[in-house]
Amino acid sequence: MLRTLKILYHQGKQFIPDPTRAKVPGIFRGRPEISGQAVDVAALADLCPTRAINTDPVSIDLGRCTFCGECSRLYPGKINFTADYRLSVNDRNSLVIYEGTTAPVALNSDLIRKEIRNCFKGSLKLRQVSAGGDNSTELELNACGNVNFDMGRYGIEFVASPRHADGIVITGPVTKNMAEPLQITYDATPSPKIIVLAGTDAISGGIFDGSPALDRQFIEKNHIDLYVPGNPVHPLTFINGLVDLLGIKH
Amino acid sequence: MSYLTINNHQSVPVASIPELKYDHFLDQNTTFLNDNSARHCVTYFGYMAGQEIKLICCIADDENHNILISSSTVTKEACLNSFSAKNLSFEKFEREIHENFGIAYSDHPWLKPVRYSENRADKSKLIPDYPFFNITSEELHEVGVGPVHAGIIEPGHFRFVCNGEQILHLEIQLGYQHRGVEQLFLTRKKLLQRTILAESIAGDSAIGHATAFACLWESLSGISLSRDVLFSRTLAQEIERIAIHTGDLSAICTDIAYQLGSSVFGRLRTPIINFFQEWCGNRLAKSLIRVGFNPYPFTKELADRLNEVLDAFEPDFIEINSELSRLPSSLSRFERTGTMKYDQLLSIGTVGLSARMNALPRDIRSSHPYGLYPEFNHEPFLKHHGDVYSRVQIRREEVKQSIAYIRQLLASLPEPGIPDQRELHPKNNSFGISLTEGWRGEICHAAVTDNNGELLIYKVKDPSFHNWLALALAVRNNEISDFPVCNKSFDLSYCGHDL
Numbered sequence: 151m152l153r154t155l156k157i158l159y160h161q162g163k164q165f166i167p168d169p170t171r172a173k174v175p176g177i178f179r180g181r182p183e184i185s186g187q188a189v190d191v192a193a194l195a196d197l198c199p200t201r202a203i204n205t206d207p208v209s210i211d212l213g214r215c216t217f218c219g220e221c222s223r224l225y226p227g228k229i230n231f232t233a234d235y236r237l238s239v240n241d242r243n244s245l246v247i248y249e250g251t252t253a254p255v256a257l258n259s260d261l262i263r264k265e266i267r268n269c270f271k272g273s274l275k276l277r278q279v280s281a282g283g284d285n286s287t288e289l290e291l292n293a294c295g296n297v298n299f300d301m302g303r304y305g306i307e308f309v310a311s312p313r314h315a316d317g318i319v320i321t322g323p324v325t326k327n328m329a330e331p332l333q334i335t336y337d338a339t340p341s342p343k344i345i346v347l348a349g350t351d352a353i354s355g356g357i358f359d360g361s362p363a364l365d366r367q368f369i370e371k372n373h374i375d376l377y378v379p380g381n382p383v384h385p386l387t388f389i390n391g392l393v394d395l396l397g398i399k400h
Numbered sequence: 401m402s403y404l405t406i407n408n409h410q411s412v413p414v415a416s417i418p419e420l421k422y423d424h425f426l427d428q429n430t431t432f433l434n435d436n437s438a439r440h441c442v443t444y445f446g447y448m449a450g451q452e453i454k455l456i457c458c459i460a461d462d463e464n465h466n467i468l469i470s471s472s473t474v475t476k477e478a479c480l481n482s483f484s485a486k487n488l489s490f491e492k493f494e495r496e497i498h499e500n501f502g503i504a505y506s507d508h509p510w511l512k513p514v515r516y517s518e519n520r521a522d523k524s525k526l527i528p529d530y531p532f533f534n535i536t537s538e539e540l541h542e543v544g545v546g547p548v549h550a551g552i553i554e555p556g557h558f559r560f561v562c563n564g565e566q567i568l569h570l571e572i573q574l575g576y577q578h579r580g581v582e583q584l585f586l587t588r589k590k591l592l593q594r595t596i597l598a599e600s601i602a603g604d605s606a607i608g609h610a611t612a613f614a615c616l617w618e619s620l621s622g623i624s625l626s627r628d629v630l631f632s633r634t635l636a637q638e639i640e641r642i643a644i645h646t647g648d649l650s651a652i653c654t655d656i657a658y659q660l661g662s663s664v665f666g667r668l669r670t671p672i673i674n675f676f677q678e679w680c681g682n683r684l685a686k687s688l689i690r691v692g693f694n695p696y697p698f699t700k701e702l703a704d705r706l707n708e709v710l711d712a713f714e715p716d717f718i719e720i721n722s723e724l725s726r727l728p729s730s731l732s733r734f735e736r737t738g739t740m741k742y743d744q745l746l747s748i749g750t751v752g753l754s755a756r757m758n759a760l761p762r763d764i765r766s767s768h769p770y771g772l773y774p775e776f777n778h779e780p781f782l783k784h785h786g787d788v789y790s791r792v793q794i795r796r797e798e799v800k801q802s803i804a805y806i807r808q809l810l811a812s813l814p815e816p817g818i819p820d821q822r823e824l825h826p827k828n829n830s831f832g833i834s835l836t837e838g839w840r841g842e843i844c845h846a847a848v849t850d851n852n853g854e855l856l857i858y859k860v861k862d863p864s865f866h867n868w869l870a871l872a873l874a875v876r877n878n879e880i881s882d883f884p885v886c887n888k889s890f891d892l893s894y895c896g897h898d899l
Binding site: 153154156157158160161164174175176177178179197199200216217218219220223231278279280281282283284285286287288289290291292293296297298308310311322323325326327328330331335351356357358361362363364381382384 | 516517518527528547548550551552553554555575576577578579580583584588590592593596597600601602603604606647660663664666667670674675677678679680681682683684686687695715716719720723726893894895898
């Protein structure tokens with residue numbers, strides 16, 4: 151008992167006091183800003199491994215971006231990834247960041263289904279389905295619940311069964327072999343329910359986009375309530391996305 | 401005997417690999433392994449060479465620090481004698497060859513699908529129809545778990561045959577995570593695309609796999625690297641080992657319901673992966689390894705910062721570990737649970753941490769050192785019980801070992817190199833192989849190029865490919881309630897296996 155107390159004393163307070171205002175250390179690659187600098191835009195677009203960069207005007211699609219940082223490393227005056235980790239949106243089109251835009255990305259409140267805030271504001275239980283995920287976003291989703299990030303403070307938790315869940319969080323590009331188990335898990339979740347796509351692989355297929363081993367019909371035919379970009383998703387991006395979706399005051 | 405001897409991270413003309421008649425090829429490679437625990441198969445694969453299939457078998461010799469390579473050409477319609485009948489450690493490689501090309505084996509013990517890959521020979525075989533081992537006794541029952549599991553974890557199906565609470569048999573069926581990685585290596589032509597693909601083979605081993613890819617590509621292209629690149633890769637590999645081992649200790653504590661251990665190990669991992677973010681902008685170090693150059697030079701400031709992080713980490717890590725190994729309630733869950741014997745580990749070709757848990761010293765850092773590992777004279781830490789506790793202790797000791805190596809590295813920083821990206825063209829008609837020691841164990845990448853230096857085949861092998869069978873055998877005769885802690889103590893990769 152005394153040894154346990156000693157360990158607790160040595161650990162001190164580990165939680166992040168306010169995850170909606172926390173600062174991330176070092177060179178985090180969050181929301182990009184694209185300047186008006188004149189560069190060879192064709193070469194810039196060609197550089198991107200997942201065709202996330204478009205031209206005329208120059209834009210980056212955060213739903214395709216693997217956050218490899220190569221564009222900003224080679225064109226530092228043109229593209230700058232800021233430390234802003236608030237990247238989650240509920241409208242797929244808002245993931246495209248255009249030249250000259252420096253405004254934060256935000257959820258479109260008109261698109262939030264009414265039942266989401268009515269039913270889940272105080273408590274949201276989620277079932278996670280990895281459908282070809284590479285275990286990086288999965289690790290980060292686990293980290294959301296650790297003593298540092300403590301997502302449970304908002305009443306948001308991952309649960310062990312779809313029967314106990316209010317929605318599913320999908321990671322990975324959705325493989326053919328996982329298409330059916332994903333559908334079964336979704337069907338087993340009682341309504342009303344939400345779908346969250348966590349990570350670039352889930353949103354667009356990422357580097358796996360176009361692989362014949364994928365089957366993305368589930369993503370195409372269902373309404374997606376939240377897109378959380380990242381490779382992997384940062385816990386703060388995920389937590390803030392859900393806090394905003396649920397309309398939790400901070 | 402007819403084979404070619406090469407070193408780790410070396411490439412050679414394909415034509416220089418001796419081609420044997422299949423029976424001779426079989427005899428030679430199984431004889432290599434029999435009665436020699438210092439040798440094991442690191443990769444054995446086939447690829448289409450015209451209308452025929454060329455098989456290449458690579459046996460690592462840990463004692464002589466080299467790799468023995470031989471090949472054979474067979475047809476699709478062939479019905480072959482299996483290597484597995486003579487040495488079980490080839491079983492999965494031959495299942496994969498059977499699945500991909502339809503080659504039949506006359507005496508393979510267990511010719512089941514490996515991962516239902518997109519390019520499999522028989523597309524009428526579907527993942528829901530996997531042929532599980534069946535029981536007819538009315539006194540036994542089956543328990544099916546997955547593919548979707550209760551935690552935030554990747555999918556796979558576990559089928560237990562139980563007598564009451566006791567597991568008699570476990571069969572692990574994978575393939576749900578198959579994304580077509582090896583095929584994408586051929587169709588994605590840009591080097592950056594391939595590098596990102598390598599980082600995504602298993603996102604928890606981004607450094608291990610990306611380093612294996614980079615070293616292979618550099619060897620195929622015939623370039624040499626400056627010290628700062630080797631420095632960064634070696635350093636990053638040891639940081640990755642600390643981070644994931646610590647996270648695993650947290651998860652193991654969760655599985656025995658030891659909340660304090662779970663919380664403390666969980667929070668101890670945070671500053672380590674946050675350091676990766678400070679260095680390269682990504683908590684799991686994606687983007688840190690690039691072919692031929694170092695995109696994020698390691699500076700004096702970063703070295704000071706890392707020393708600071710480790711100084712704070714180490715006492716807390718030691719404190720919680722000493723508490724964990726004093727608690728009767730944790731020891732009673734760890735000791736003699738999920739045990740593997742030395743002979744079993746050897747017979748199925750186990751690698752990495754899972755081999756070292758019972759005296760099998762498989763560690764590429766000492767047997768085929770690369771990067772700056774030759775400077776450490778690394779000796780793998782071995783345990784002799786093969787149980788969950790051995791796997792816990794290995795993680796604890798390897799974290800301490802990694803901290804010592806990192807301090808040694810930080811004592812003399814290399815001159816920061818200039819990020820210098822070059823166009824690299826692999827040599828034509830070449831074969832290359834690259835082994836690295838990820839935190840799970842040996843990662844192997846191999847490639848063959850054609851007349852134009854384009855990839856003919858890119859072959860990836862995660863340590864999990866060998867080790868899943870070890871988990872299935874380890875849980876026999878255990879209570880089914882001990883399965884989670886056994887599983888977590890191995891912590892094998894689903895996506896690394898399924899590719």
